[in-house]
Amino acid sequence: MEKHTVTFSATVLGTPRTGPRRELKRAIESYWAGTIDQVELASIARTLREQHLIELRDAGLDSIPVGTFSYYDHVLDTAVLLGALPERVAGIADELDRYFAAARGDATVTPLEMTKWFDTNYHYLVPEITPDTTFALAPEKLLGELAEAVALGISARPVVVGPITFLKLSKAVGSSGSGAESESESESGSESESGSLLDRLDEIVPLYADLLAQLGAAGAEWVQIDEPALVTDLTAAELDYVRSTYDRLAAVTGRPSILVASYFGDLGAALHVLAGTAVDGIAIDLIAGTGGVDSLAGVPALANKLVVAGVVDGRNVWRTDLDAALSTLGTLLGSAGTVAVSTSCSLLHVPYTLDVEPDLDDNLRSWLAFGAEKIAEVTVLARALRNGVETVSAELATARDALANRRSDPRLHNTTVRARLDALGPDSSRRAPAAERRVKQSERLDLPALPTTTIGSYPQTSQIRIARAARRKGEIDEAEYVRRMQSEIADVVALQEKLGLDVLVHGEPERNDMVQYFAEQFDGYFATANGWVQSYGTRCVRPPILYGDVVRRNPMTVEWITYAQSLTSKPVKGMLTGPVTILAWSFVRDDQPLPDSARQVALAIRDETVDLQASGIRIVQVDEPALRELLPLRAADKQAYLDWAVEAFRLATSGVSDATQIHTHLCYSEFGEVIDAIAGLDADVTSIEAARSHMEVLDDLNAVGFDLGVGPGVYDIHSPRVPSIEEIVVSLHAALKAVPAERLWVNPDCGLKTRGAEEVGASLHNLVEAAILVRAAL
Numbered sequence: 158m159e160k161h162t163v164t165f166s167a168t169v170l171g172t173p174r175t176g177p178r179r180e181l182k183r184a185i186e187s188y189w190a191g192t193i194d195q196v197e198l199a200s201i202a203r204t205l206r207e208q209h210l211i212e213l214r215d216a217g218l219d220s221i222p223v224g225t226f227s228y229y230d231h232v233l234d235t236a237v238l239l240g241a242l243p244e245r246v247a248g249i250a251d252e253l254d255r256y257f258a259a260a261r262g263d264a265t266v267t268p269l270e271m272t273k274w275f276d277t278n279y280h281y282l283v284p285e286i287t288p289d290t291t292f293a294l295a296p297e298k299l300l301g302e303l304a305e306a307v308a309l310g311i312s313a314r315p316v317v318v319g320p321i322t323f324l325k326l327s328k329a330v331g332s333s334g335s336g337a338e339s340e341s342e343s344e345s346g347s348e349s350e351s352g353s354l355l356d357r358l359d360e361i362v363p364l365y366a367d368l369l370a371q372l373g374a375a376g377a378e379w380v381q382i383d384e385p386a387l388v389t390d391l392t393a394a395e396l397d398y399v400r401s402t403y404d405r406l407a408a409v410t411g412r413p414s415i416l417v418a419s420y421f422g423d424l425g426a427a428l429h430v431l432a433g434t435a436v437d438g439i440a441i442d443l444i445a446g447t448g449g450v451d452s453l454a455g456v457p458a459l460a461n462k463l464v465v466a467g468v469v470d471g472r473n474v475w476r477t478d479l480d481a482a483l484s485t486l487g488t489l490l491g492s493a494g495t496v497a498v499s500t501s502c503s504l505l506h507v508p509y510t511l512d513v514e515p516d517l518d519d520n521l522r523s524w525l526a527f528g529a530e531k532i533a534e535v536t537v538l539a540r541a542l543r544n545g546v547e548t549v550s551a552e553l554a555t556a557r558d559a560l561a562n563r564r565s566d567p568r569l570h571n572t573t574v575r576a577r578l579d580a581l582g583p584d585s586s587r588r589a590p591a592a593e594r595r596v597k598q599s600e601r602l603d604l605p606a607l608p609t610t611t612i613g614s615y616p617q618t619s620q621i622r623i624a625r626a627a628r629r630k631g632e633i634d635e636a637e638y639v640r641r642m643q644s645e646i647a648d649v650v651a652l653q654e655k656l657g658l659d660v661l662v663h664g665e666p667e668r669n670d671m672v673q674y675f676a677e678q679f680d681g682y683f684a685t686a687n688g689w690v691q692s693y694g695t696r697c698v699r700p701p702i703l704y705g706d707v708v709r710r711n712p713m714t715v716e717w718i719t720y721a722q723s724l725t726s727k728p729v730k731g732m733l734t735g736p737v738t739i740l741a742w743s744f745v746r747d748d749q750p751l752p753d754s755a756r757q758v759a760l761a762i763r764d765e766t767v768d769l770q771a772s773g774i775r776i777v778q779v780d781e782p783a784l785r786e787l788l789p790l791r792a793a794d795k796q797a798y799l800d801w802a803v804e805a806f807r808l809a810t811s812g813v814s815d816a817t818q819i820h821t822h823l824c825y826s827e828f829g830e831v832i833d834a835i836a837g838l839d840a841d842v843t844s845i846e847a848a849r850s851h852m853e854v855l856d857d858l859n860a861v862g863f864d865l866g867v868g869p870g871v872y873d874i875h876s877p878r879v880p881s882i883e884e885i886v887v888s889l890h891a892a893l894k895a896v897p898a899e900r901l902w903v904n905p906d907c908g909l910k911t912r913g914a915e916e917v918g919a920s921l922h923n924l925v926e927a928a929i930l931v932r933a934a935l
């Protein structure tokens with residue numbers, strides 16, 4: 158390290174930001190609704206930031222990340238920092254409204270595309286870079302947040318998304334002025350097109366250099382440059398870009414010390430490259446990384462750097478094994494110049510604190526650590542390094558006891574479930590050939606060509622949420638709650654009948670969330686009361702905690718679906734969430750392999766499909782929107798994942814007879830790398846997000862010989878815009894070029910729960926009319 162460097166010992170790479178009680182979410186939504194103004198919003202946001210900074214300092218961190226606050230998304234913030242918002246929002250004079258227009262669109266502007274942040278359930282906005290993009294530094298937000306912290310006397314470390322990651326996550330679009338809609342060639346965004354964008358480093362690295370100098374002048378001792386893209390497979394040319402970029406940034410005069418933060422996996426070859434530059438520190442994820450601490454010993458250049466050791470899991474909720482972490486840190490001291498203790502990644506992905514979870518039993522509580530508890534673990538470990546292990550012996554003993562308590566808990570092993578899974582042979586997850594199933598199903602269902610349907614949810618109105626909140630508080634009893642939900646179901650069924658849809662749904666009003674709803678009904682799962690985690694923008698989820706063997710206590714959906722079916726002679730689809738998605742959107746066990754957990758969840762879902770069938774339900778949809786999300790970041794690990802993921806889905810869906818039609822639904826992703834797996838699911842009908850990708854997914858499916866039913870989404874439900882009949886007709890004709898009419902279904906892109914009732918009625922009306930027109934012309 159350079160001699161001026163002041164080092165630190167305890168930090169985290171980032172923190173949650175929506176507010177411990179979702180205060181920021183509520184404030185932003187109030188601003189959108191026009192009930193508060195910008196001044197009030199800014200003041201709420203500032204108070205939240207300042208309280209949080211003080212908490213982090215008082216907890217004992219001696220370097221505190223700033224600039225990680227966001228009104229919507231940190232990648233969008235980086236686009237603003239670099240002056241790279243799309244041309245189509247440039248005309249919006251107000252800065253904040255321009256920002257929100259880029260994030261969410263408005264009456265005239267399509268928003269940036271949203272996609273998954275690496276293998277997490279957080280979504281970022283994909284910056285669009287055109288040949289005409291002229292980058293320009295806009296550091297006010299970051300400098301402002303730094304100044305707030307400095308004024309509080311806090312040792313603040315500004316955080317920015319790094320230049321390599323920024324360009325790798327951005328998408329190249331044709332030319333300025335054109336919206337995302339017209340950019341078919343680069344719709345697959347980030348990954349495939351990224352090579353070409355790295356040649357724009359020459360334009361943005363000077364801005365980062367300027368930023369570093371300004372941060373140094375404003376009093377920052379350290380800056381954290383996040384480069385999670387470095388844990389993905391990089392070509393030799395890309396590694397050269399890493400080298401030249403950080404050589405250039407390290408050469409900036411008056412800069413703070415530079416910490417390059419990697420997370421979500423191993424740096425691999427990029428570690429040697431980074432270590433060979435003059436950056437001062439590297440943050441290493443010692444949880445997700447499989448190379449482990451020993452691989453660092455072979456990097457002599459680390460001996461003059463600060464290694465920020467991610468030994469506390471930033472993405473899962475288990476209490477840290479402090480003895481194991483200390484041993485890792487001990488090994489690391491042999492290869493690094495200096496060691497600081499940290500979380501493995503930003504705490505964005507975990508809830509704020511266990512303190513607001515009244516329903517946890519003492520045992521389970523003792524096994525867990527949310528944000529605040531993880532910060533405490535970091536400081537204990539840092540104290541052990543600084544002052545000796547004996548100074549934290551009480552904390553180590555508590556951790557040891559909790560771990561022992563967890564290991565011996567009977568809830569971790571259910572012999573019935575394990576015996577049932579052991580008894581299943583490989584044939585238990587195979588159905589009869591698709592062609593045989595098709596014959597039996599079409600006799601039973603008697604559907605027209607191009608059947609119309611929806612993906613499951615209808616608008617989650619405030620009426621619905623108020624009823625659920627009232628039930629939670631005991632203000633209404635179960636019978637009244639059921640009555641209100643049934644009345645919602647009856648409305649949704651009546652609406653679908655009126656619109657003339659062919660396959661109906663019950664609308665999912667009773668579900669707080671498509672994963673949490675099921676987790677609440679499984680043994681082995683704990684659903685939090687306040688464990689909110691940002692999913693995108695102001696939308697949050699409460700990932701449930703899988704801690705033991707999974708047992709379905711009772712049928713979970715049968716009464717709701719059969720009620721809906723009792724109201725109509727048209728088929729109503731049973732609606733379930735698949736095992737991969739249930740796990741992807743949960744905090745999962747770390748004491749057994751994920752595929753083992755997947756089989757347990759799959760068995761529970763399989764039992765539900767069988768019960769639905771026995772109650773007269775003819776179609777069951779098992780959603781797997783997160784299939785792509787869990788795909789490992791490195792090519793070498795992908796196939797093994799896809800194998801167990803497909804197997805789990807098939808286990809969940811092969812308990813029914815040939816005449817029961819299995820649907821699945823996939824969304825939120827680019828499907829290129831998982832196309833074979835989609836075919837492998839062997840679902841009779843697959844509805845898939847396609848509206849924003851111009852139906853290209855259909856050609857990809859054809860390329861792998863897919864010959865089952867498919868419903869490419871014909872309009873984008875992420876926008877309030879009502880699609881016209883004509884444009885849906887155009888979509889359907891495009892689909893018919895790739896898929897014969899016998900296999901084609903007509904449906905939206907995804908569920909309708911975030912939409913308003915009026916636009917849903919109008920959109921579905923147009924969808925049905927379009928299907929009738931195209932059908933007539935077949």
Ligand SMILES: Nc1nc2c(c(=O)[nH]1)N[C@@H](CNc1ccc(C(=O)N[C@@H](CCC(=O)N[C@@H](CCC(=O)N[C@@H](CCC(=O)O)C(=O)O)C(=O)O)C(=O)O)cc1)CN2
Pocket residue numbers: 278617619622623625626668669670671672673692693695696697698699742825911
């Ligand atoms: N787990 C998960 N991950 C996912 C998705 C998903 O559906 N689930 N979809 C994608 C992301 N899309 C998402 C779309 C919508 C929401 C969403 O609407 N979230 C809601 C919360 C949903 C929820 O849990 N609702 C509960 C609790 C609602 C609530 O806040 N109630 C109030 C009281 C009632 C009120 O005033 O509205 C309270 O508790 O304070 C319910 O309905 O019961 C929100 O942020 O507002 C989240 C993610 C990918 N990842």
Ligand SMILES: [Zn+2]
Pocket residue numbers: 612782822823824825906907908
């Ligand atoms: Zn979906």
